[in-house]
Amino acid sequence: MNNSNEFIGEYKSTPSASSEQVTIALNAKGITFKKQNDNNYATIAISEIVGIHTYNQYNVVINFGAYPYHSLVCKDERFLMAIKENFSDYSIIANLFKNSKSTFVMLMLVLASVFIGLLLLAYFFLLPWMVNKAVENFPKEYEVKFGKVMFDQVKAAEKIDIEKSKTLNAFFDSLHFRTNYEVQILCVNKNEVNAYAMPGGYIVVYDGILNKMKSQEELAGLLAHEYSHIHLKHTLKSTFNSLGFTVFIQIIVGGIDDSVIGLIENKTDQLRQLHYSRALEQQADENGFNLLKQKNIDPKGMINLFERLKSESDHIIPAILSTHPLPNERITYIQKMILENKFVVKKHPSLDNIFNQLNNSSVNSY
Numbered sequence: 001m002n003n004s005n006e007f008i009g010e011y012k013s014t015p016s017a018s019s020e021q022v023t024i025a026l027n028a029k030g031i032t033f034k035k036q037n038d039n040n041y042a043t044i045a046i047s048e049i050v051g052i053h054t055y056n057q058y059n060v061v062i063n064f065g066a067y068p069y070h071s072l073v074c075k076d077e078r079f080l081m082a083i084k085e086n087f088s089d090y091s092i093i094a095n096l097f098k099n100s101k102s103t104f105v106m107l108m109l110v111l112a113s114v115f116i117g118l119l120l121l122a123y124f125f126l127l128p129w130m131v132n133k134a135v136e137n138f139p140k141e142y143e144v145k146f147g148k149v150m151f152d153q154v155k156a157a158e159k160i161d162i163e164k165s166k167t168l169n170a171f172f173d174s175l176h177f178r179t180n181y182e183v184q185i186l187c188v189n190k191n192e193v194n195a196y197a198m199p200g201g202y203i204v205v206y207d208g209i210l211n212k213m214k215s216q217e218e219l220a221g222l223l224a225h226e227y228s229h230i231h232l233k234h235t236l237k238s239t240f241n242s243l244g245f246t247v248f249i250q251i252i253v254g255g256i257d258d259s260v261i262g263l264i265e266n267k268t269d270q271l272r273q274l275h276y277s278r279a280l281e282q283q284a285d286e287n288g289f290n291l292l293k294q295k296n297i298d299p300k301g302m303i304n305l306f307e308r309l310k311s312e313s314d315h316i317i318p319a320i321l322s323t324h325p326l327p328n329e330r331i332t333y334i335q336k337m338i339l340e341n342k343f344v345v346k347k348h349p350s351l352d353n354i355f356n357q358l359n360n361s362s363v364n365s366y
Contacts, residue, residue: 007082009033009074015155024074026086031062033072044072046090053096054080055157063156071156135237140180140200143236147200154186154204161189161207164361168205171216171354172223177291181230185223193309197226199236212308216348216355217292217301224288225302232287234280281330289337296346303334 005026010019011033022033025041030048032041044064051063058077063069074080087093154160164187172183181201193208203226213219229235276284285302292299310331 005082007074007076007079009072009076009079011035012071012073012156014068015071015152019073022072024072024079026082030087031072031083046087046092049092051153052092053153059157061153061157063152068152073156132237135233135240138236143233144181144200146236146239147198147202150198151184151186151200151202151204154188158186159189161187164189164207164210164358167354167357167361171219171351171358172203172227174348174350174354175220175223175291175295175297177224177227177295179227179231183227183230195222195226197229197235199230199233199239201230203227203230209305209309210358213305213355214308215301215304216351217298218305219301219355219358220292220295220297220351221288221299221302222305224291225284228284228287228291229276229280232280232283234276234284238276238280278330282333285330285334286337289334289341293341293343296344297348297351298345299334299338299343303331303338306334307331 007024009022009024011022012019020035022035024031024033026032027043029043030045032043034041044062048064049062050065050069052060054060056075058080059073059075060080060083062072064072083093084097088097165185168185168187169183172185179201183201183203185203185205187210188204188206190206191208191211192206193212194206195204195209197203203223205222209222210219213222288302289299292302
């Protein structure tokens with residue numbers, strides 16, 4: 001690049017639009033960019049930015065404009081430093097570089113000191129109770145809004161395989177699980193062994209784990225497990241826990257507004273990797289097992305994939321094992337459920353056909 005003040009990035013007019021390569025620069029008015037065939041720069045005033053976050057340490061995603069938001073992505077580490085040097089006086093930029101301590105201090109100043117002092121003294125006793133109560137009474141539309149913010153950030157930051165995403169959604173629909181959510185699944189085109197669920201009915205599956213699967217029963221088992229985290233509201237509970245006490249208090253006191261949504265956007269990478277306790281994992285396995293049993297799908301597929309991943313983890317630990325702990329006793333109790341429950345397994349040609357489509361499309365994925 002000839003000009004050290006310019007950076008190469010990508011622009012999307014909506015989360016689902018194709019990326020366009022752009023040249024990005026900074027000036028006194030804000031962040032500017034131009035497409036390859038344009039001569040003039042468009043300017044994004046700092047006040048137009050509705051969310052900004054980093055992933056993979058230096059990569060920057062900026063959302064701006066009206067919903068469903070435009071986005072700029074820049075993977076040049078110099079760009080992050082340039083933003084800090086030029087715009088650190090703006091709160092939305094400052095929030096990007098704040099550590100948890102500075103955020104905590106800021107929120108303490110907003111609330112009455114006596115109220116905060118009492119809550120801090122009772123922190124470890126009140127927070128679990130508050131989270132459970134909030135999950136029980138949290139409006140579904142807000143839960144979906146939470147998940148949508150995170151889901152849109154995945155679309156903006158990751159390379160999405162549109163055709164495989166359609167096929168995965170068709171596979172889930174063909175399972176005919178009873179659900180109160182409009183489930184949406186994204187396939188990320190990356191050789192990473194991972195899958196995770198987000199609040200409100202959103203699931204992300206990586207190519208890397210699809211390529212490890214040998215049967216439709218394994219995919220059905222994975223989706224049944226991930227959907228169970230959503231259905232049982234584990235994703236919502238873990239999201240609240242991951243957001244931290246101060247953000248949670250802000251939600252309780254002020255509700256969900258643009259500032260809360262901005263905080264969620266800045267924590268999207270953290271929220272993508274939700275961790276569950278062994279108790280919650282077992283609940284998701286049990287619910288997933290029952291879903292498969294009701295649909296006459298062989299629940300052995302639920303452990304076949306996990307056993308294969310576990311055997312391969314001696315050399316490379318799959319990402320899914322970092323967020324889905326898989327001790328030997330977990331496999332044992334799934335096997336016990338299989339032995340203790342009577343179930344009828346039927347053939348599912350439609351699921352086989354859709355799974356074969358995924359297999360065939362994975363041959364030249366990279």
